[in-house]
Amino acid sequence: MNNPRHITYGEALNEALTQEMKRDESIFVYGLDVADHKRILGTTNNLVETFGKDRCMSMPLSEEALTGFGLGAAISGLKPVMIHIRVEFMLLAMNQLVNMVAAARYGSAGKLAVPFVIRSTIGRGWGQGFQHSKSLQSIFAHIPGLKVVMPTTPHDAKGLTIAALRDNNPVIILEHRWLYWQEGEVPKEAYEVPIGKAIVRREGSDVTVVATSWMGVEARHAAEIMARHGVSVEVIDPRSITPFDEETVIESVKKTKHCVVADYDWAHCGFSAEVAARVSQKCFKALEAPVERVAFPETHCPTTRPLEDEFYPNAKDIIRAIERTLERKPIDLGKETFYSYEKKFKGPF
Amino acid sequence: MFDAKFHTALYTDLYRIRTAEEAIQAHYNEDEMKTPMHMSMGGEAIAAGVCAALDEGDDVFGTYRSHAIYIARVKETEKFFAEMYGKKTGTARGKAGSMHLASPEHGLIMTSAVVGTTIPVAVGAAFAHAKKKDGNIAAVFFGDGATDEGVFWESVNLACSMQLPVLFICEDNELAIHTPASHRHGYERVTEVVAQFSCEAESETTTDVERIYEITKDMKRRMKETGRPGFLHLPYYRYLEHVGVNKDFNQGYRSKAEFEEWYTKDPVTLQRKRLIKSGVIESEITALESEINTEVEESVARAKQAPFAEAEETYKDVYHE
Numbered sequence: 001m002n003n004p005r006h007i008t009y010g011e012a013l014n015e016a017l018t019q020e021m022k023r024d025e026s027i028f029v030y031g032l033d034v035a036d037h038k039r040i041l042g043t044t045n046n047l048v049e050t051f052g053k054d055r056c057m058s059m060p061l062s063e064e065a066l067t068g069f070g071l072g073a074a075i076s077g078l079k080p081v082m083i084h085i086r087v088e089f090m091l092l093a094m095n096q097l098v099n100m101v102a103a104a105r106y107g108s109a110g111k112l113a114v115p116f117v118i119r120s121t122i123g124r125g126w127g128q129g130f131q132h133s134k135s136l137q138s139i140f141a142h143i144p145g146l147k148v149v150m151p152t153t154p155h156d157a158k159g160l161t162i163a164a165l166r167d168n169n170p171v172i173i174l175e176h177r178w179l180y181w182q183e184g185e186v187p188k189e190a191y192e193v194p195i196g197k198a199i200v201r202r203e204g205s206d207v208t209v210v211a212t213s214w215m216g217v218e219a220r221h222a223a224e225i226m227a228r229h230g231v232s233v234e235v236i237d238p239r240s241i242t243p244f245d246e247e248t249v250i251e252s253v254k255k256t257k258h259c260v261v262a263d264y265d266w267a268h269c270g271f272s273a274e275v276a277a278r279v280s281q282k283c284f285k286a287l288e289a290p291v292e293r294v295a296f297p298e299t300h301c302p303t304t305r306p307l308e309d310e311f312y313p314n315a316k317d318i319i320r321a322i323e324r325t326l327e328r329k330p331i332d333l334g335k336e337t338f339y340s341y342e343k344k345f346k347g348p349f
Numbered sequence: 350m351f352d353a354k355f356h357t358a359l360y361t362d363l364y365r366i367r368t369a370e371e372a373i374q375a376h377y378n379e380d381e382m383k384t385p386m387h388m389s390m391g392g393e394a395i396a397a398g399v400c401a402a403l404d405e406g407d408d409v410f411g412t413y414r415s416h417a418i419y420i421a422r423v424k425e426t427e428k429f430f431a432e433m434y435g436k437k438t439g440t441a442r443g444k445a446g447s448m449h450l451a452s453p454e455h456g457l458i459m460t461s462a463v464v465g466t467t468i469p470v471a472v473g474a475a476f477a478h479a480k481k482k483d484g485n486i487a488a489v490f491f492g493d494g495a496t497d498e499g500v501f502w503e504s505v506n507l508a509c510s511m512q513l514p515v516l517f518i519c520e521d522n523e524l525a526i527h528t529p530a531s532h533r534h535g536y537e538r539v540t541e542v543v544a545q546f547s548c549e550a551e552s553e554t555t556t557d558v559e560r561i562y563e564i565t566k567d568m569k570r571r572m573k574e575t576g577r578p579g580f581l582h583l584p585y586y587r588y589l590e591h592v593g594v595n596k597d598f599n600q601g602y603r604s605k606a607e608f609e610e611w612y613t614k615d616p617v618t619l620q621r622k623r624l625i626k627s628g629v630i631e632s633e634i635t636a637l638e639s640e641i642n643t644e645v646e647e648s649v650a651r652a653k654q655a656p657f658a659e660a661e662e663t664y665k666d667v668y669h670e
Contacts, residue, residue: 054480060510065469065503072473072487075458076408078480080473095500099463100470109441110666111453144667168669 005188010180012154013043013119016161017081019190021051024079027165030057031066031083040083041121041180063089067096067118071104074116079165084120087174088131101170102145116170117161123176123214123264124312126345130300137212138263138270140172141241147171147195148241150264152216154184156239159193167195176214176264178341196243200252204234207258207322210249210275212238215262215294217341221315226322229331233322241271249275250282257288260321262313267295292321305342314338351559353627357637359558360620362397364638366420367617368645369429373416374594376649382433384446389417391588394616395520396421398561399488399581402569403456406485408474410467411460413448414520418490423455426645430652437658438651444662464525465491465498468517472508475515475578486514486572494525496539508578509546516568516579517543522587527602540582549575552582556616559623586611 007015021027028051034040035048035058047056059066063084070080084090090097097118104112122135141148147169151157157175164171201216202223211219216237223233234252238244253259259279263272276291294313301311316338323330370390377386389396396417403409403422411418419429432439433447440452448462458474461467471489478485495501496519508515519539523530536542540552549571553564561583568579586608590597598605624634 060503060507062500062503062507064500065472065507068466068469068500068504069473069476069507072470072475073477074473075453075470076474076477078477095463095466096469100461100466104459105669106666107441107445107449108451108453108459108666109444110669111441112459113669115669147668 004185006183007154007186008180009151009154009157009175009182009184010042012158012186013161013175014045015186016158016165016190017044017047018050020162020165021047021055023190024165026077027079027081028055028057028073029081029083030059030070032061032085032089033058034083040085043180044083063092064096067093068100070116070118071096071101071114074114075104075112079115079117081117081119081165084118086132087120087122087134087136090118090120090136097140097146098143102143105169106145113168114170115168117164117173118170119173119175121177122174123178124308124342125177126342126347127303127305127308128301129303133301135174135213135265137174137241138265138274141271145170146242148174149195149239150174150176150213150241151239152179152213152237154182154186156193158186159191160195160239162190163192163195166192171195174213178214181344182217193239196240196245198236198238198240198245198248200234200248201237202233202235204232204256206232206256207260207326208234208236208249208252208256209260209262209318209322210236210238211262211318212241212271213264215264215313215318218313218315219262219318222318222322225315225319225333225336231322231326231328238275244274246278246282249279253279253283254286257286258325259283259287260292260294260318260325262294262318262321265296266298267293268298270295289325289327292325294318294321309339353624353629356559356620356624356627357629359397359401359562360624360634361637361641362401362421362424363393363558363617363620365424365426365641365645366393366397366417368641369420369426370416372430372645372649373433377594381653383435384433384448385592386447386594387414387592388589388594389414391611392520392522392585393417394556394558394561395518395583395585396490398558399490399518399565401562402565403488404485405456406483407456408471408478408485408487409457410471410474410487410489411451411457412464412467412491412495413460413462414492415450415460415490416447418460419450419452419457422457423452426648427651428452430648431655434652434655435657436652436655437662438655442658442662444666465495465500467491468495468501468504469507472504472513472515475508475513476511479513486516486569488516488518490518490520492525493519493521493523493530493539495519497525497533505543505546505548505578505580509548512547512576513578514572516572516581519580519582521582521584523584524587524591524603526591527600540580543580548578548580550580550582554584556585556611556614556619558616558620
């Protein structure tokens with residue numbers, strides 16, 4: 001293992017599906033356009049060729065029926081993997097997801113098991129506007145019975161997907177659109193990243209930043225800048241929203257005594273509020289300042305680039321939040337570059 | 350065509366369903382069965398006839414109005430009443446009640462209180478049967494109100510596009526709660542619309558349990574021959590209010606005359622007459638009825654005495670551990 005292998009997040013997802021589908025014949029992948037020429041940003045590459053048309057199926061545009069279909073297959077011993085190219089399409093299936101999928105095991109007093117994986121692309125793309133850019137983890141995480149994970153690195157994309165495929169519960173995997181091209185070290189063999197375990201991405205001693213999905217990338221950027229200004233930032237990636245590993249966060253905040261939650265979703269009633277509440281309750285005496293939150297403002301995502309930049313929080317917002325909690329004067333960020341990532345993409349995307 | 354044993358078996362189902370529901374009527378006002386009751390009364394022949402035509406390995410899905418389906422499929426009243434009384438000894442230890450009554454171990458997989466929600470689930474179960482090539486089907490019961498829902502049409506389209514072994518059974522009482530079909534539908538006959546899809550579709554109005562058995566058997570044969578999904582449209586008359594145990598002909602949305610006409614063809618009475626006509630002697634029928642009466646009475650009594658689940662039960666089975 002002296003020769004680490006680097007692949008992209010998208011390739012890691014594809015590898016997870018391929019390896020698990022080889023291992024377990026009950027797994028099948030379905031959804032709108034999963035077997036078309038674009039292959040869900042490459043993540044379903046070669047599945048139809050390798051496993052055939054009845055294990056990788058492009059389906060009618062019937063999100064609600066397809067979600068119920070997955071439930072029916074899951075309780076009958078199959079392992080469905082449903083894929084949505086946009087998380088907004090899952091809203092068409094909320095009835096099945098909340099009333100049926102989430103409650104099937106409970107309502108049967110444990111007689112039914114629902115091994116059902118639902119993958120969805122989330123977040124900012126390229127002028128995607130207010131119906132192709134949401135994240136919605138707080139909505140899904142609000143419902144008991146569903147597990148919700150948000151892999152940030154290629155390593156976790158593979159490991160969490162494999163863990164989801166070996167879980168006997170419904171697991172929603174939310175994948176940020178910009179992460180598909182991120183490269184990282186990924187072991188070749190199959191492995192699980194346990195669902196419900198957070199990870200310290202960067203160790204620090206002055207402030208804890210809890211950052212979900214793309215905000216993890218922004219948080220590491222913010223941490224690098226702050227390091228140059230003498231502030232040591234600890235970055236925690238929860239990885240799993242439900243179940244939430246609060247111990248890792250609490251342990252960190254007890255050490256740093258300061259906490260910023262950077263969530264890739266709306267602030268109001270969001271996951272950032274949940275983390276802030278738990279940290280405030282469990283670290284009340286350790287905290288030297290109130291928990292700061294960085295999240296989407298209470299408005300919709302506009303289409304045009306300048307307003308889109310205004311809408312999405314980034315490393316700069318995290319830096320300002322860190323400064324508030326540490327009661328430091330704002331540093332000059334004039335020479336730093338923010339919002340550079342979207343420049344990689346050309347439309348339509 | 351059918352022998353006395355077969356007539357008796359179907360009568361047993363019908364009589365057990367009717368008697369169990371009459372016991373619910375008798376005890377509901379005691380306020381111990383704290384679960385909204387959507388009664389099957391009037392529709393017993395559909396549940397009993399269809400279930401008799403299904404195989405042991407077939408899956409059954411239902412709605413919040415599934416007392417008849419449960420008893421026709423599971424053929425017992427012990428766990429049934431325990432669940433109605435919300436007791437630990439019930440099918441789901443009191444978590445399900447009347448509206449989510451099921452018994453997956455007997456092939457009654459799920460029932461649901463949101464209209465139309467089990468329809469796509471049955472399509473997924475049918476996909477699993479197709480994949481396993483076990484020759485079984487998934488049968489899903491729903492009311493005519495469910496045909497107003499988008500998910501019904503999505504599911505029919507999905508099943509037909511994939512050619513899956515699923516049998517859709519529309520129990521049509523002409524009412525979505527209190528609103529008649531004529532106010533809700535932009536078309537005349539649902540069966541004709543569904544028949545435009547690649548499936549076998551049939552409609553027949555009858556309260557004769559054996560006729561429903563035959564229709565279902567024939568539909569299953571056609572499904573097997575053509576490899577297509579099936580759709581059965583079976584009108585019936587709901588004797589009682591939408592939810593609750595009473596008659597509501599004084600509410601103005603339907604007439605008692607309608608009921609009286611249907612009641613001349615009451616499915617339980619009809620099958621009893623057939624038994625007598627086929628030579629079963631009255632005393633044998635009475636003995637059977639009295640046996641079921643006792644069974645139901647004892648089930649009610651035991652359910653009343655059974656304990657509730659412990660508080661921890663509230664938190665169990667949210668996730669598979």
